[in-house]
Amino acid sequence: xxxxxxxxxxxxxxxxxxxxxxxxxxxxxxxxxxxxxxxxxxxxxxxxxxxxxxxxxxxxxxxxxxxxxxxxxxxxxxxxxxxxxxxxxxxxxxxxxxxxxxxxxxxxxxxxxxxxxxxxxxxxxxxxxxxxxxxxxxxxxxxxxxxxxxxxxxxxxxxxxxxxxxxxxxxxxxxxxxxxxxxxxxxxxxxxxxxxxxxxxxxxxxxxxxxxxxxxxxxxxxxxxxxxxxxxxxxxxxxxxxxxxxxxxxxxxxxxxxxxxxxxxxxxxxxxxxxxxxxxxxxxxxxxxxxxxxxxxxxxxxxxxxxxxxxxxxxxxxxxxxxxxxxxxxxxxxxxxxxxxxxxxxxxxxxxxxxxxxxxxxxxxxxxxxxxxxxxxxxxxxxxxxxxxxxxxxxxxxxxxxxxxxxxxxxxxxxx
Numbered sequence: 001x002x003x004x005x006x007x008x009x010x011x012x013x014x015x016x017x018x019x020x021x022x023x024x025x026x027x028x029x030x031x032x033x034x035x036x037x038x039x040x041x042x043x044x045x046x047x048x049x050x051x052x053x054x055x056x057x058x059x060x061x062x063x064x065x066x067x068x069x070x071x072x073x074x075x076x077x078x079x080x081x082x083x084x085x086x087x088x089x090x091x092x093x094x095x096x097x098x099x100x101x102x103x104x105x106x107x108x109x110x111x112x113x114x115x116x117x118x119x120x121x122x123x124x125x126x127x128x129x130x131x132x133x134x135x136x137x138x139x140x141x142x143x144x145x146x147x148x149x150x151x152x153x154x155x156x157x158x159x160x161x162x163x164x165x166x167x168x169x170x171x172x173x174x175x176x177x178x179x180x181x182x183x184x185x186x187x188x189x190x191x192x193x194x195x196x197x198x199x200x201x202x203x204x205x206x207x208x209x210x211x212x213x214x215x216x217x218x219x220x221x222x223x224x225x226x227x228x229x230x231x232x233x234x235x236x237x238x239x240x241x242x243x244x245x246x247x248x249x250x251x252x253x254x255x256x257x258x259x260x261x262x263x264x265x266x267x268x269x270x271x272x273x274x275x276x277x278x279x280x281x282x283x284x285x286x287x288x289x290x291x292x293x294x295x296x297x298x299x300x301x302x303x304x305x306x307x308x309x310x311x312x313x314x315x316x317x318x319x320x321x322x323x324x325x326x327x328x329x330x331x332x333x334x335x336x337x338x339x340x341x342x343x344x345x346x347x348x349x350x351x352x353x354x355x356x357x358x359x360x361x362x363x364x365x366x367x368x369x370x371x372x373x374x375x376x377x378x379x380x381x382x383x384x385x386x387x388x389x390x391x392x393x394x395x396x397x398x399x400x401x402x403x404x405x406x407x408x409x410x411x412x413x414x415x416x
Contacts, residue, residue, distance in 0.1 A: 037065060041072035048123035054130060058111040061104035068115060075118035076193065081171045085164040085194075089201035092157050094354075101351035113200050120193050124176055128188060134195040142217035144202045145226055149253040151280050151307070152287070152316055161201060169194050219247035225254040225268070232264050239271060249277045256285035256292055265292050275301040284313045287325050294328075303334050309353045310340035314362050318378075319369040326377050336362055336383040343390045358390035367399040367407050375410060385416045 032050050033043035044051050058064045076082050120127040148158035169190050176186035218226060221238040235251070243251075252268040269275060275282050275296055283301040286293040297303060306312050314334040317325040330336060340346075343358035357364075363383040366375045379385070388394055393401075396416040399408035 034066065038067045039069065041069045041074060044069070044072060044118060044122050045074055048126060052115075052119040052123045052126050056115070058108060058115060060108050062107050064108070064111055068111070068118070070111075070114045070118065072118060072122070074122045075114075076121040076172075077114065077117045079121070079172075079175065081168060081175075085161065085168045085197055088157065088161045088164055089197050092154075092161060092201040093203070113196070116196050117193075120189070120196070124179065124181065124189050125185075128185060128192065132192065132196065134192075134199060137195070139217070140198065140202055142223075145218050145254075146216050146222070146250065147202070149222070149250055149257065149285070150278065152257070152284050155257045155285070165194055165198075219243060219250060221247050222251040222254055225251040225258075225260070225264075230255070230258065230260055230264065232261070232267065235264055235267060239267070245272055245277070248272055249282065252282050253278070253285045256282060256289065259289050262289075262291050262295065265289075266295065269296065269299060275299060276305050280307045280311075281305045281313075284316055287313060287317050287320060287322060290325070290328070293325070297332050303329060303332050304338055306338070308349065309346050309355050309358075310338075312338055312362075314338070315365050318362055318366045318374055321370060321374070323371075323373045323377060326374050330377060330381045336378045336381040337387065338362070339387070339389075356391070357393065359387075360389050361387050361395070363387070363395045364389060364393065364398045367395040367404060367411065368402045370407075372406060372410050375407060379414060385411065385414055 033039055033047045034050065034056070039051055056066065058066055058068070070077075072078070077086060116127070116132070119130070144158060148155040172190040172193060173183075173186045176189050177183065181189065220241065221235070221243045224231075224234040224238040227234060235255075238251075239248075248268055248271050252265065252272070255264050255268060269282070281301060283293070283296050283303070283305060284307075286296050304312055312334065314326065314329050314336075317329055338361075340355065340358050340360045343355070346353055346355050346358055361383065363375065363378050363385070364387075366378055385396075386394060394416065396408060396411045399405075399411055
């Protein structure tokens with residue numbers, strides 16, 4: 001090949017490249033799917049044995065050495081019947097945005113989890129044989145149940161997750177049967193996938209050797225209160241073992257969450273010198289049981305007891321659309337203007353709460369979540385229309401922002 005350029009070196013490089021391009025291109029055609037650092041949906045389906053290896057490095061922080069098409073329609077996350085349980089898992093996990101509270105490891109956790117869902121959808125036999133570490137189900141169930149009685153909203157999430165799993169697991173088993181797997185393998189696969197999702201939701205803490213102490217689990221008394229068939233005799237027998245007040249409180253909240261008979265609730269409550277315990281007290285868990293609610297109030301439960309960021313039982317009654325309970329609480333002394341803490345107060349405990357609107361009032365909560373009947377009760381009880389939260393929002397702003405036009409018009413009519 002002749003070169004007429006006076007820049008001989010550059011010309012020489014061009015000549016060298018012209019002779020080497022063809023064989024290099026030919027070599028690239030035989031590279032594995034991992035070698036170019038990009039894994040497409042097509043490559044996952046064509047080369048599952050090469051893609052879904054347990055030694056794959058998806059990084060340990062924000063970045064990953066391998067770019068994966070996590071939106072691949074062949075993965076389990078794309079199946080419509082999986083949507084509900086996957087969304088619930090994220091709500092339960094409740095992971096804030098990366099920052100000083102979490103670090104960038106949460107990006108890696110997300111990648112490995114979703115890679116597992118891809119593997120379970122595209123290469124189920126490989127997923128079944130994979131050395132997937134899962135927490136002991138009994139330990140995790142106990143930890144999950146203990147977490148659930150820290151708040152009524154947590155309890156509802158756990159119950160929704162359990163129900164969703166009951167509905168989803170048989171559908172997933174049927175999906176695997178349709179892929180040609182026998183019943184035993186399809187069932188094992190469905191169970192293993194549910195274990196993976198469970199780990200995403202409830203975490204791996206109970207079985208992690210990196211923690212010197214395990215998170216709180218259900219006590220023996222709470223386990224009796226959580227039994228499928230709740231029996232007073234079992235609860236009484238567990239009480240005879242002189243459990244700690246913390247364990248009695250946990251059992252009481254479980255019994256209240258399950259709408260247990262008043263006799264069992266009284267049996268537990270009578271053993272406590274104070275009903276105002278935990279981040280959210282027993283009163284928060286009694287809002288769906290009028291007799292229990294009145295009993296706890298008569299026994300001295302503080303009606304304005306607030307959780308760590310200032311939320312009282314009145315807020316829960318509002319968001320649960322329980323006007324009769326709102327009325328009862330107001331009659332018994334619930335403060336219609338008791339707000340969340342200020343953002344400055346909330347941020348004194350960093351990494352605990354993800355609250356953007358400090359100083360939120362019950363009326364603001366009602367403007368977003370409730371109806372005219374609840375707002376009328378609050379205003380009649382003295383709720384202030386023009387209070388502002390930490391971002392300068394009024395109750396009217398909440399109604400408008402959340403497209404509650406009827407609530408907005410009502411507030412305007414009252415001078416909001």
